[in-house]
Amino acid sequence: MKYILILLLSVFVSNAQIQKEQLDLMPWPQKIDLGTGTFALNKNFKVNITANPNSRIFIGATSFLRRLDNRTGLFLPQNFLTQINESPEAELQINCGSAGKIEINENESYELIVTSSKITLNAPNDLGALHGLETLLQLLQNNSTSYYFPTVSITDAPRFTWRGLMIDASRHFQPVAVIKRNLDAMAAMKMNVFHWHLADDQGWRIQIKKLPKLTDLGSNGNFYSQEEIKDIVRYADERGILVVPEIDIPGHASALLAAYPEIGSKVDNGIGSYAIQTNSGIYNAVLDPTNPKTYQLLEEIFDEVCPLFPGAYFHIGGDENNGKEWASNPRIQEFMKKNKFSGKHDLQTYFNMKLIPMLKKHSKKLMGWEEIMTDNMSKDAIIHAWRGVNEGLQPGESLIKAAKSGYNTVLSNGFYIDLMLSIATHYQNESLSKNALLSPEEKARILGGEAAMWSELATPLNIDSRIWPRTAAIAERLWSNENVNDLQSLYKRLKTISFRLEEVGITHIRNKEVILRNISNNQNTIALNDFSNVCEPLKNYKRNGGGKKYRMHSPLTLFADACTVDASDAIDFNFAVKKYLDNKNIENEVVVTNFFRKWIKMNTDLIIVSSNAPLVQPLLPLSQKLSEISEQLLLLIEKKQNSDKSKLNILIEQANIRNDADVELAVLSGIKLLL
């Protein structure tokens, strides 16, 4: 009887008016007018496409149908959509006038109108229509037995034209399947630029047919064939995504120089003395800008790489050249003197400027990390702003400087997701708004931003959980209105958004369980899972201890790899503590003390699991500390014992020390509040 009541109640709830706040949309659209009715989804639901788009919308609409029936279990009738006006009677009408161009500043707007009997999606081109389909999927609601859309009218368009994700495929190679599923997730979040970091000290990852040594000697066999590159570019195009390749030069060139040491800057011209790097860090290996062979080889590379990427941009890296090899090579010093170069920056600008015509030949614009922004650099270059507080600059400082100096610019400072910082950090990245003093012309030069996923500690197994769901918040920052910035709303919507990313193949949830099963040695993972929900990987590259702990072939199947930023129980606990301190009633107290009981039990269970699981051993000191802290706090709160606060403080301090698990307790802030 009780359950019948629940059922009835839920039917009742489902018929109640949906509030805008209930919608789990991300990025949040520019304008939503919510009606009071519903459009009921049933198994006869069909899609029709009109106007004159390219094949992109047929692929997108087919994929929309498959995601809809996979999610709902409805056996929708349409298979592959292939023709215009195939089903004029269809409930969903997609009108997209023309084929969108995969380029910056293309119109990506759309209008979505759901009435109780019809859904209309209008867009000037298929790119907007694809965005509209993602919004429609996010609008889907259900009661206990069926699915429906709320009646609504949405008009939407992005705030910034450049909404990117960079994936580093050099430090750890990321196979085609990893890239494709992340392109799908990007499309779901209306992101439109995939920046592909293809070469660095740890590996050269793109086949160059004329220069096979690059992959023979620079990749350990892990690279993309040109066919695979084309396949991914096509796959991205079908999802409305521009691919920007990056070949990082003149620094970060160990892998390139392992193949062609003769264009390196070592005094002996480096023959045989460069090698692929297997640690993290910044290396000396740098191309020789004074050697004509350098440009000859680069031109051969560009001549093969550029035609693979139809987009207008080519990223040449240009970052973190320490100049040491240049400084210690007398021939290069002589060259600089002769040319009256005041320092390594002048030499690098000289080098960069030589690249521009090579790229121009292929109608490509040069893009580079902000180090390329020197006095003499061409204003045609796009400046990729990445440095900030860690590098002694103000947040957004380089972005503003670039815009004021006349450069188009893209922001990644504040969007380095490999730093393992909280979603709030990225969501509240205000640099894009610090443009009060910019002229409209200068403002227009800020194209947008990019999440940057460096892969020193990211493998195909764990990379999705490093990118997602935090990148969804970055996508919203770049798409939605500046004043869409409520953290509670973000957290709430993210629960659904993160779950739905599984639908497009993102493995952030499932692979966590794989890692925990491995750690547990196939035992029960409940305690490990509980512990992972209060621990976060060490932040700001601390996990890798100056790049010395993990080499590129070190295991990344450890507890820290199962843990993620924004540990879920930690968020809940820290929130519960604040609520309890606001009002020390018994309900609020129990919520807090139940966490302590859970952690005491968890520690006990972890000890049991550890008896047959060596990989659990490194976690025990920390879980033991948490258990002891919990016991003390239970005494303090429940028994009102004036427990020994200094003992507690010592425990907390000990829990704060770097441990062999390479994680930090994310509940310490809440715990400290209780003292």
Next chain:
Amino acid sequence: MKYILILLLSVFVSNAQIQKEQLDLMPWPQKIDLGTGTFALNKNFKVNITANPNSRIFIGATSFLRRLDNRTGLFLPQNFLTQINESPEAELQINCGSAGKIEINENESYELIVTSSKITLNAPNDLGALHGLETLLQLLQNNSTSYYFPTVSITDAPRFTWRGLMIDASRHFQPVAVIKRNLDAMAAMKMNVFHWHLADDQGWRIQIKKLPKLTDLGSNGNFYSQEEIKDIVRYADERGILVVPEIDIPGHASALLAAYPEIGSKVDNGIGSYAIQTNSGIYNAVLDPTNPKTYQLLEEIFDEVCPLFPGAYFHIGGDENNGKEWASNPRIQEFMKKNKFSGKHDLQTYFNMKLIPMLKKHSKKLMGWEEIMTDNMSKDAIIHAWRGVNEGLQPGESLIKAAKSGYNTVLSNGFYIDLMLSIATHYQNESLSKNALLSPEEKARILGGEAAMWSELATPLNIDSRIWPRTAAIAERLWSNENVNDLQSLYKRLKTISFRLEEVGITHIRNKEVILRNISNNQNTIALNDFSNVCEPLKNYKRNGGGKKYRMHSPLTLFADACTVDASDAIDFNFAVKKYLDNKNIENEVVVTNFFRKWIKMNTDLIIVSSNAPLVQPLLPLSQKLSEISEQLLLLIEKKQNSDKSKLNILIEQANIRNDADVELAVLSGIKLLL
């Protein structure tokens, strides 16, 4: 204190002598001499390779190291192994005389000797060495803090030379990543033939450059490029696996004929009247063997396909041609009369014989499903035996007939894993042993067997759970001695083996959770998981109700897709019932009754979940029945009430009726025993 005791205890246990029965090896080696000591694995562990193999063993040994450090968390020092005698002092010495050939009847033996200070792996070639590395990985043991190998001496070689897995990439396209991870799992189970079903009524999946219409009109855009084929063949080669392509002709040809209707057998020559099929089943579409253009086109196809596959075998299908189009085409009937063909089999033999020289040109032998075995068929052909009881034949009948008739033959009857039959069914497939009456020469013609994974109901999301872990049992049947057949030992070892398949990327465990999360609409999945552990998908193609329920684009994200054969709780429950009936003591009773309490609670929880999850609704009638049966049985057992058995029988009968969840309760056999 309690936990310190547990720890001490476990250290004590770990130092105890390992028994052979404790080893989770699969397939079980031919000869094992277990010592009493251990080889301790530590972070300095290295591998050295001697003799003169090809690059295969370097790739394999590198992968061995990565799996070892991913599993143990040890930071092993070696990165990519590339040279012979790189680390002569290494603890593991691999000696493999030469490069193995990827062909049938190649020597795959190895010898593995573990002493307390050294591990030696000897093999005549690198193929045997790769198998030895898999055995070594399976030998790894641990105590609470560290890892070790038992001292042991193993000599091993396969019983059959053909140990295959067929994957149907036509019904549902299976992307490169799916194929690669399954090749890795095959290698882990010492399987050596990947049979790739590339064309059928539902899709043509291989690029033919000279005939682009095949994929333009026959694939809906889902096909392998020739570069991808080459990549997979190379990947398989690196793992010691032969790839056998299949182009299914003259029947199963709807997709081919959708592109080239002019070589079909329809009266009107079919122009425009063939289409890719979107349902399961057997279709009429068949090539016209009387049309010279047919052979011209096939030759063009073979000329492109054969060079992609260096192996000696080419599978031409040849199955399930119903002959209807031939029968109703007067021109074809006339041709048969003129040639004095007695029926469709003669015409098909005529067709098949025309293929042999086309394949011979590329040094390929023709292989086909058993229907090709007609009186006039060349004895060079390899007969793939698949029919059995369901087709009115005795198990193994065709295999014996083929061997007696002078054909080399491979068995798939009894290994159709898409039938969703229990692991015991496949493990106890005795057909390979029914050779008592065969001469040694005839016996030698039985090359081995193949698990057959047809994909009408298998997508990239669920296919791994259809293939694994059952195919591991088939691998053992084909590798190990005939008398290795203890089911309890199989089940016991499989718990570890199945878990370790995650290590090579198999998704059977993780994707189950993905499907359940989708069904639950992101709610708690405990009850759904409990229910999935007593339910199995309908068997023998009943799920698809004569091929009519599911089309190729229907959702396969349903409860039945999360369920697997050999439902784990059902096995435990049915076993517990037998134990209880043998001895009705209170311990045995509680084990049984706890299941009933669990299922009553589960049903309650499912109802709660269903209030926000339409996909749970179809499960409720069945879980409700199980709950009611459980209540009745609790009364019967605990209260010794003479409960109404006829009521129970009716409930059980009702639980046996086909339901909308497309699953069956796997606990009914145990329940019936209790009555």
